[in-house]
Amino acid sequence: MEFTEDQLQRYSRHIILPEVGGKGQKKMLQAKVFIVGAGGLGCPAGYYLAAAGVGTIGMIDNDTVELSNLQRQIAHNTNRLGMHKVDSAKETFEALNPDVRVVGIKDRITKDNIINLIQDYDIVVDGSDNFPTRYLVNDACVLLRKPLVSGAILRFEGQVTTILPGDGHCYRCLFEEMPPPGLVPSCQEAGVLGAITGVVGALQATEVLKLILGKGYVLKNTLLIYDALTTTFRRVKVQRNPDCPVCGERPTITELQDYDAAYCRI
Amino acid sequence: MEGIKVDKRINIKGLVCPYTFVKSKLAIEDMDVGEVLEILLDSEEASRNIPKSMEDHGHKVLRVDKISDKDWIIVVRKEKE
Secondary structure (H helix, E strand, O other): OOOHHHHHHOOOOHOOOOOOHHHHHHHHHHHHEEEOOOOOOOOHHHHHHHHHHOOOEEOOOEEOOHHHHHHOOOOOOOOOOOOHHHHHHHHHHHOOOOOOEEEOOOOOOOOHHHHHHHHHEEEEOOOOOOOHHHHHHHHHHHHHOOEEEEEEEEEEEEEEEEEEOOOOOOOHHHHHOOOOOOHHHOOOOOOEOOOHHHHHHHHHHHHHHHHOOOOOOOOOEEEEEEEOOEEEEEEOOOOOOOOOOOOOOOOOOOOOOOOOOOOOOO | OOOOOOEEEOOOOOOOOOOHHHHHHHHOOOOOOEEEEEEOOOOOOHHHHHHHHHOOOOOOEEEEOOOOOOOEOOOOEEOOO
16 A cells, blocks of 8 residues: 555654655554553543554444543543443544544454454454453453553552453463452442543554554553652562462463453442 | 666645655555665655665665756665565
């Protein structure tokens, strides 16, 4: 493909980077990224991926836009209250960049639909807000050997890690089992400073773009922890666990399980 | 360009930074290592910036010539992918 004049202008600040160039920009335009959740993390991650010209963005979310979302979920706005989040995000991202096609799925992600949903995408971004989904997405990506950029936020803290199945750690190497529901903060306890979702979502988008470009070092075997109150980033080394139940040498999880649990949705 | 075999020529007169470099970079990306690109331009700023950026990207600037009141020719050899 040849760039149009509009594309030359839109992507000029990418093209002039030695690590990107015309070739890297074309990789982005041809890339397909699937985002789980159109909320606090999915909005900024998807926003920057759309701006970068990632050609196909899949997004799944079953929720509609509520006023309480707008303190952090920047793809939505006050005129879109009640609208499905994936429809709202599609409007925002496609208006930002007509090179991008957003495929919105108004559903919950489950063990029965996840494989079909993600198998045609190159990279998965987890911006989900609950543990059952987080483990489901991890296990599905490991089984499909699909790169996964996982993010999480709570209060003033964020976490990001990049899972390259077969090459580095997975989420279960970090935390083998889901925490019991009682240990997870209840809805009343679980506030979040809106701006930190932007920090974490933008870090996730950056990891995705580096994977597409094949440049730099991603957060493989590493958990990045951001503390907004002290403005510190901490890198924690993670070992791949040879006894990991899903990515280890003798996995006990060889098909997707029922991950439903009555967690309070943060 | 006496003594230098040019493999591709582009005319980017009328363009300003950063599009002068965007066009030059895209042109050299499509060439093979060792091939020579000749760029005709009329931006004084770009006549200074393009050679610097090409060197930063690892290519070899063979000449920068002011050929008239307004026009420059830059000749670059592609040194790496």
